[in-house]
Amino acid sequence: QVQLQESGPGLVKPSETLSLTCTVSGGSIGSYYWSWIRQPPGKGLEWIGYIDYSGSANYSPSLKSRVFISVDTSKNQFSLKVRFVTAADTAVYYCARRVEAYDAFDIWGQGTLVTVSS
């Protein structure tokens, strides 16, 4: 059974870079797309982007200029970097597996809260 687990700092200073990693266990990172989605406290879900095992990525236009997603198949991990963060980037960040055939996210990590504050 595939499971996802986010990891990374829970506090980031304004203007710095937010970095998170998602570890995939119970299955290979190949053959799927791997995504990041976030949810500000008390608000709705926002898609950030996704990447496949070969490193081909697609980003939300609203975040594209500040976001980078990478994959490390040797470690069965993929990562997220968000540059120049502000308080508006404070959110629970989820990693999820995307099933291309349905364009749906079928497996999610538990999420990790990242707060942007000095």
Added chain:
Amino acid sequence: QSVVTQPPSASGTPGQRVTISCSGSNSNIGSNTINWYQQLPGTAPKLLIYSNNQRPSGVPDRFSGSKSGTSASLAISGLQSEDEADYYCAAWDDGLNDYVFGTGTKVTVL
């Protein structure tokens, strides 16, 4: 603001049928399949319906989805207390080149 809108809340008593609407446009719901996610309090979202009306393994058949034109709906029949959650519709938007989630609907079991 999301380009896909849902009513902020819906409610019903145990055993009732509740329907949640999801309204979009030709570039998202009108062109692509819609998925529904259930988010129980304090937990990660869970895929509830995919490809408009398909249930993943393990999802009770009390949950059903439909789509017509630029709108979709999720129905919960035989409402149970454990169905109290936030529900989000979602679809790819060809015009925005973005995956858009609906605004979300909080379902309360009275």
